[in-house]
Structures are given as C-alpha cells and as structure tokens.
Amino acid sequence: MPSGSPTPWSYFFIRLLFKFVLKIFYGTIVVENAHLIPPRGQPCIVCANHSNSLTDALLLVTAIPSKKRNLLRLTAKSTQFGKKTLTSWLIESAGTVPIKRRKDFPDGQADNTTVMLKLIEALECGDAVCLFPEGMSRYHPTIAPLKTGVARLVSDVLSRNRHNPKFEISVLTCSITYMHRQHFRSDVLVTFHEPIRFTPENNPELLDPVDYDKIRALTARMHQQISSGTLDAPSWRLVRDAKLAARMYAPLGTTMSLGDYVRVVRTFLEAFKLAERPIPESGSEGETVKKEGALEDFKIRQLSNDLRDYQNQLARWGIKDDRIRRPLSRPIILYRIFVRFSWSLVLLSISIPGLLLWFPVFVTTFIAVSRFKSTGPIWDTWDEIAQYKLIYGLVSGACVWGGSVLLTLPVAPLTAVLVPAAMWMSLRWLEDAVSAFRAFLALARMLLRIGQRRLHEMRAVRARLHARVMELAVGTLGLPPDPEVHFAESGGREKGRVRGRWASKAKYFSVRRRRKRDWNETLRLYDQVDYPEDEY
Known part of the structure; x- marks a missing residue:
C-alpha cells in the first residue's frame, strides 16, 4: 500500500502558521465529520465549493487533521505563480500545482496535460489532492456549475490502474459555509461528506473509453453532495x-x-x-x-x-x-x-x-483592502478580501511583534x-x-x-x-x-x-x-x- 509523499518543511510551517492566523481572523471554525477523511496512503481527491479564494485552500489544509493526512496537495491558478509576493511564495513553497485556466489564456495556450500527469502520479503515491471543481472563486450566493475535470481525473487514474482491480481512489466532497466570509471574527463551518469510492473492478463504466454521460453523472453527484451542506441560493x-x-x-x-x-x-x-x-x-x-x-x-x-x-x-x-x-x-x-x-x-x-499594538495591523489591513476593492466589481474582488486581510494582517502583525522584541x-x-x-x-x-x-x-x-x-x-x-x-x-x-x-x-x-x-x-x-x-x-x-x- 502506498504511504504518500513526505511532508515538506515549508508545508508543515505554512499549516501551523495559518492554523494560528485563521483562528485569529475567524471567531469559530467548526469541522464536522473529520472521521470520514480517508487515511494517509489512500488516494483521495478533496473537492469543495470555492467562494473565498486562497482562504478556502488554507482552511482545508488546517481543517484536515495531520493524523489523517500529512499532506494535502493543492492546486491554484497559474497566474498566482512566479510573482515576487508573499502569496506567491506561500503557494509555491507548499508544493502547489499550477492550473492554467482558459480565461487567463485566450490564445489557446491553456494546456494542462503535464499538470494532470503530476496529479495522477501524486494520487498513485497515495496523496490527497485538493481541487475546486467550480473552476474559479467568486463572490456569489450560489455554487457555479461544476467542471468535469475531477470526474475525468478519476477516470484517468482508474484506467491507468486497470491491471489492479482492487486499486481504490476516493472523492471526498466538502462544504464550506462562511457566516460572513470577509468579516473579522465571523464563524465558519467545514462539513465533510461520505467519500465516493471507486475501483476498476466496481466501476468499469469509468474505464477508458468512457461514456461522457458517466462523467457528467459523477459531476452531478458531487454537486449535489457539496450543495447539500452549505447555503446555495440564486x-x-x-x-x-x-x-x-x-x-x-x-x-x-x-x-x-x-x-x-x-x-x-x-x-x-x-x-x-x-x-x-x-x-x-x-x-x-x-x-x-x-x-x-x-x-x-x-x-x-x-x-x-x-x-x-x-x-x-x-x-x-x-x-x-x-x-x-x-x-x-x-x-x-x-x-x-x-x-x-x-x-x-x-x-x-x-x-x-x-489595542495600541493592534492599531498598525488594523490600519495597514484597512488601507490594503480599500485599495483592492477599488480595482474591480464586487463579484470579482470581494472573494479575495479575506485573503488580503489574512496576508496583510500576518505581515503587519509579525512586524509589530518583531519591533516590540527589538x-x-x-x-x-x-x-x-x-x-x-x-x-x-x-x-x-x-x-x-x-x-x-x-x-x-x-x-x-x-x-x-x-x-x-x-x-x-x-x-x-x-x-x-x-x-x-x-x-x-x-x-x-x-x-x-x-x-x-x-x-x-x-x-x-x-x-x-x-x-x-x-x-x-x-x-x-x-x-x-x-x-x-x-x-x-x-x-x-x-x-x-x-x-x-x-x-x-
């Protein structure tokens, strides 16, 4: 049985750091059904609704107990990589895999063949991979129609391992509900659902060549599970x-x-x-x-x-x-x-x-968020407000602590x-x-x-x-x-x-x-x- 990839020191550090930061920013973070998470070494794709940009990924990283999974392989849009920012460094240091979105490459250069191969190899090693099947983060009350990428990834992994009828891969859906996603000291509910398990033996309909109706049916099933645990409204x-x-x-x-x-x-x-x-x-x-x-x-x-x-x-x-x-x-x-x-x-x-110590943190964060809000409409910018508050609050808070020590x-x-x-x-x-x-x-x-x-x-x-x-x-x-x-x-x-x-x-x-x-x-x-x- 595969044991999964070792935990990079940077991932361990980031998980510990943001577990602390998230507990400061959100008043209460409740995790339900953590016992349903497949244990380390079992290939697993974690899928959740995506309404709060990078904060969603950080929340999942910290919500999954380290005793269950030592590593959650993250994915992020490729435009987040290669920048001289703290956010970019955090994403790259955690072993995140870049996904090219078609909207970011209108010239048709959004080829993710190599990326998908990396994800397949990670799953075959027993890793847990995090994907957001909506394909984008947005400030909206409803869950967007899910892309079929997760179902196709399951099909590809099963097809590559058809020689092993007992090979098992799970899709673990998760519903994230923010009471007020961008507000300081609000509350969050993270609910894991019963994993959907697949083997070449029990799911021959997903082996290549696969009927695309089966892919759509699996995607619809995932959508139903995710929406059943959160507030999904028009x-x-x-x-x-x-x-x-x-x-x-x-x-x-x-x-x-x-x-x-x-x-x-x-x-x-x-x-x-x-x-x-x-x-x-x-x-x-x-x-x-x-x-x-x-x-x-x-x-x-x-x-x-x-x-x-x-x-x-x-x-x-x-x-x-x-x-x-x-x-x-x-x-x-x-x-x-x-x-x-x-x-x-x-x-x-x-x-x-x-509060005198908090004052620089509040002022820095307020200015950064105010400037960011002015860059675009609500639906395209407000999903990143919590991310900005977390990052700027972390940096300014660290400066206050370091300055006080010096x-x-x-x-x-x-x-x-x-x-x-x-x-x-x-x-x-x-x-x-x-x-x-x-x-x-x-x-x-x-x-x-x-x-x-x-x-x-x-x-x-x-x-x-x-x-x-x-x-x-x-x-x-x-x-x-x-x-x-x-x-x-x-x-x-x-x-x-x-x-x-x-x-x-x-x-x-x-x-x-x-x-x-x-x-x-x-x-x-x-x-x-x-x-x-x-x-x-």
Whole structure:
C-alpha cells in the first residue's frame, strides 16, 4: 500500500502558521465529520465549493487533521505563480500545482496535460489532492456549475490502474459555509461528506473509453453532495430571508450548534427556492395537484416577502429580532443601558494597551483592502478580501511583534511571549466591549427612537410572522416542533457553542474564545444582515 509523499518543511510551517492566523481572523471554525477523511496512503481527491479564494485552500489544509493526512496537495491558478509576493511564495513553497485556466489564456495556450500527469502520479503515491471543481472563486450566493475535470481525473487514474482491480481512489466532497466570509471574527463551518469510492473492478463504466454521460453523472453527484451542506441560493435576498426565518423558528443563539444552525437555514432556503420555481405544465388529471402546489408556493413566497419587510424595518431601526421577541419595560431598558454602557467602557479601558499594538495591523489591513476593492466589481474582488486581510494582517502583525522584541532587547524573551498574549486578550476584551456597546445602542434606540407604541405594534407583526414560520417549519418542512429543547440537546461539544447557564457564564470569561449570542455576529457595531445587490 502506498504511504504518500513526505511532508515538506515549508508545508508543515505554512499549516501551523495559518492554523494560528485563521483562528485569529475567524471567531469559530467548526469541522464536522473529520472521521470520514480517508487515511494517509489512500488516494483521495478533496473537492469543495470555492467562494473565498486562497482562504478556502488554507482552511482545508488546517481543517484536515495531520493524523489523517500529512499532506494535502493543492492546486491554484497559474497566474498566482512566479510573482515576487508573499502569496506567491506561500503557494509555491507548499508544493502547489499550477492550473492554467482558459480565461487567463485566450490564445489557446491553456494546456494542462503535464499538470494532470503530476496529479495522477501524486494520487498513485497515495496523496490527497485538493481541487475546486467550480473552476474559479467568486463572490456569489450560489455554487457555479461544476467542471468535469475531477470526474475525468478519476477516470484517468482508474484506467491507468486497470491491471489492479482492487486499486481504490476516493472523492471526498466538502462544504464550506462562511457566516460572513470577509468579516473579522465571523464563524465558519467545514462539513465533510461520505467519500465516493471507486475501483476498476466496481466501476468499469469509468474505464477508458468512457461514456461522457458517466462523467457528467459523477459531476452531478458531487454537486449535489457539496450543495447539500452549505447555503446555495440564486440570490442574496433568499439567504437573508432564510436566516431570519431560522432565527424566528429557533432563537437559541449559540445554544444551537453551528452545524444545526446552517442546516435549519438551508431547510428554509430550499423551501423559498422551490416556491419561486416555475410550475410545470400538467394534464387535466393533474390540475388539482397543480392548483394546490401553486397555492402553497404563493403562501411561502408571501411569507418570504413579509419576512423581508420585517427585516428591513429592523435594519432601519438598528435592532435585532430578539429585541422584539422579548418585551422589556422602560425601567429594565434604562437599567440595561447603564450596565451595558458601563461594562463596554470598562472592557475598552483594559484593552487599550493591547489595542495600541493592534492599531498598525488594523490600519495597514484597512488601507490594503480599500485599495483592492477599488480595482474591480464586487463579484470579482470581494472573494479575495479575506485573503488580503489574512496576508496583510500576518505581515503587519509579525512586524509589530518583531519591533516590540527589538525595542525591548534586555527583556526580549519576556516580550516575545507577553506581546502576543496582550494582543490576544485585548482582542477578546474588544469583542466583548463591542458586543456590550452594540447592545447599548440597540436599547437606546428602543427607548429614544422607537418608543413603546411602535414596539408593541411590531411585536404583533412578529407574532403573526412567527406563527406562519412555525406552520411552514413543522407542518411542511418537518422540523422539530420544539426547537428550544431539540437543538439545545442535539449535537456534541463544539467550538463556540454554549450549553446551559453555567457554561454561558464561564465562556464569557474564557481565555480561548468569547461567548457569542448569535452565530451571525461579527466584530462590528451593527448586525451584519445585508448583502451586496443581486446585480453584482
């Protein structure tokens, strides 16, 4: 049995480095079903959706346990190679294979014959190869149609090893779901699916000469697996509506696991998508069924529209649905305003020394990203924002650390440890300060801008919407009727998740990560609920 290629020192270094950087940039990274990853020495092609440029590859490299795979052979567009940049050096040092895209070579010079041969040889050695079958990264709410390259690669590998009927190659699909892919301290879900296994003995239909329908069928199967674990929508509007429906159905915050939250959002999203599909023509015997289906679709579309209007009003007021769900008296609002404002000032005060160290990092990253955004449209540039933030944050952070050590040479060993510790704790306290101040702003708006009368009217609107959401969830979609109990108990121990009142209090003061109240949170003074316009 092949043992796989040895791990280059540069790959080991890059994996360790970016595991640290990704944990700083993203608040919570949850990996599901890591036990399904084929072990070292078994040929494997890892395929995932591709919406966040280089960050997707780095996330997969760090999400796959080193005990399972010592090396994930990456691929990247050839235009990333040969440049005098840190990104180019990282890509080349990790043993990444360059792929020529037709859009980058309009003269027809996009020949990947040699590259594919390298990938085949790597698989025959027992390596795991990472490919993104969409063929490109883009900032879009839907998964692009998959290219057939992965299926053709499986066919080529099986055909070359037809003399060994037991030779096995696996396709491991993976779904990556970013709550907000480009925002600091957002959350990420990485879900691995059951690998699809192939042997020359069991899959003669994929041996050369192969029927191209079989290639398309395998590609469609991969697309179905990948889309089943993430949010795949034709518009940002539907994603926004589905997230609100999920929060109204199960307003558990992080008591619900991140995986359960994504799956509930996806359940509502699929319902909204189906309701907008054109109804096929049917014969006279199907007219009754057709009318019933049209009526159900109309009800779901109307619910989606009403949820959108409700969310728009919340966004104009600058509050969350939870503020409407839980009515508060004026004295309680005044008390909480005082507590939240005071606590935010305390946390901000103790984090100031560390924030002085973070200031050059934030400024450098902000300038770099602002300049990059101006170079192109949203759909072609926003998928690389996280990549830019990671790279520029890493470089500027390393400069801050190195400069601090040099300026304190007599006690450099102590500074080398204390500076990262101070930066981490100040970031933790800053998150809590921002969260407390965000709550203060929402409560102040409720008291001074909205008023009790309009809040009462909005609660009546929400009550009607909640009843319709529960009817759809339980009656049509088959979701549990008591989400407060079901999702609080389902799932296991998960990063960032809070279970029970004691865990909630303990995690608030945790050194490792803060307690979030909502998986939708980012390090911002406002709730991130809006997306770019669909025309982008």
